[in-house]
Every structure is written in structure tokens, then in C-alpha cells.
Amino acid sequence: MRRSRPRQYRRPVRRILIVGNSGAGKSTLARSVARRLDLPLIHLDRHYWRPGWTAAHPADFRAEVAALAARERWVMDGNYAGTLDLRLPRADLLVLVDPPWPLCLARVVRRRADPRAAGRPDLPDGCPERLDLDFIRYVSQYPRRSRPRVLAAVSAHAPALPVVRLRSRRQVGRWLESLPVA
Template sequence: MRRILVVGSGGAGKSTLARQLGERLALPVIHLDRHYWQPGWVAVDAARWRATVDRLAAGDAWVMDGNYGSTLDLRLPRADLLVLCDLPRLVCLWAAVRRRWRYRATGRPDLHPGCPERLQAAFLRWILSYPGRPRAHLLAAIAVHAPRLTVVRLRSRREVRRWLASVSGQ
């Protein structure tokens, strides 16, 4: 495993899992949120975003976390493994609220400086809707762009811990 995508619902622990995988496998970690959001929560324009993701995904080895459905066509064919953090909605919702509280003064390490942690109604609605349209879009993209890609679907914090413990740098 040299190129691993970590995707799933907001609050599911994608960034944390990506960091842990990167450490365990000695792979560089790419947090897509850090590249997409500029200071003040300003999104990069679509053309620049696709060029950035294309450049990042062309690397020889990485653990990349983030959904960004508009770039799945660039990332999926290059991945060796996709880890889907598919935790229950309420677990993700609670984690997002906890994360907002934890990083209220400092900002998250996986975000660009100048993007203080925030919690907006639209984000909470997206978490609650994730098992529907967003996950279906992901699964459809896999079928089109990487039908032979190995997918590990983790449905609980316990499954995440057990799977991570089974991963070795060998």
C-alpha cells in the first residue's frame, strides 16, 4: 500500500486516521482541507483546485484524506486502497461538536492557518445526510473510475482501531 485514500462522513475521524496511517506506514499525509481552504475559509477556484489535486495525487506515495467528490476521478485511479470511514451519523455529529470545542482557540492541524474551527448548520446537515447521496456518489465514482480498487469499510470506532492495529509497515 503506497497510496491510500481516506474518505467518509464529516466527524468520522478521517484526518486522525490518515495521520495514524502515515506514521505507521511512513507515508506522507495530505489533508485536502488544508489545500482547499485558504485563510478566512476562502475556497480555491475550481481550475486551481483540480490542478492542485492532480499534482498531489501524482506523488509516488501518500495517505490522502478528504472527500471532495469533484476530484474523485483524479484520485481513485491512482489509489491502492480506499478506507471508507462509515460511522453512524450520531457518532459523527457528536465528534464534530467535540472537535469544535477542542480546537476553538487554536485551529486544527489539518487545516490551513487562518481557518479557525467552526460549526455551521450546513455542515451538520451534511453529516446527517452522508449515508444517502454523498456516500452513493462515492460508491458510483469507485465503480466508474476504479472498479478493482480495494475498499475497507469501517463502521465503528472499534473497527477503526482494530483495522489500524492490523496495518503494518511491512
């Protein structure tokens, strides 16, 4: 297999949208990218969830996401398919973190068992790590249900948007190393 050179972007990358399955490593990658490029970091979970895993009102969340996406610079981590139409046209790059779903599920289970996960920076206060049947179902069905919606949204709202699909830890590491250091 031929190795390719790190991708050079023709225009400045100031707004990077990171999506993928739960447990894929979106938040960890988003933190690393934000540090490396010196960009503000936005975890959408912190804006959507209220204490006790209460969801934000959809209209309020859309308005907040529109304001966040309107900023000049960011790394934004989160799926929230209902707001992709607001975020994709503003993004300079979409990163789809896409390891196999069994690996994602194993990471979610491990994270739930880890007491250090209680204070995850991507979750708001009052939302402890959780694991239930609906969440397991979401993780296992992501490749068939959610990933196609994300890719369809790209085609519909930002067909010229560059997409980087990272399927392994090695690909994530290589891509991260290819980014310039701010």
C-alpha cells in the same frame, strides 16, 4: 460471529485514500496510517481552503489535486467528490470511515467546543473550527447523499480498487493494527 484475519494486500500499498463523513475520524486515522507506513500525509482541506474559509478556485484545486495524486506515495484524507476521478485511479486502497452520522455530529459539536481544535493540523491557518446549519445538514445527509457518490465514483473510475469500510472505533483499531509497520 466469526473473526476474520487481517487482510493481506497482494501488491504494495503506497497510496491510500481516506474518505468519510465530517467527524468520522478521517484525519486522525490518516495521521496514524501515515506514521505506521511511513508515507507522506496529504490533508486536502489544507489545499482547498484559504484563510477565512475561502474556497480555492475549482480549476486551480483540480490541478493541485492532480499533482498531489501523481506522487508515488501518500495517504490522502478528504472527500471532495469533484476530484475523485483524479484520485481513485491512482489509489491502491480506499478507506471509507463510516460510523453512524449521529456519532459524527456529536464529534463535530464536541470538536467545536474544544479550544484545542483551533490548531488542527488538517486545517489551514485562518480557518477556525466552525459549526453552522449547512455543516450540520451536510453531516446528517452524508449517508444518503455523499456516501453513494463516493461508491459510484469507485465503480466508475476504479472498479478493481480494494475498499475497506470501517464503521466503528473497534474496526478502525483492528484494521490499523493489521497494517505492517514501516
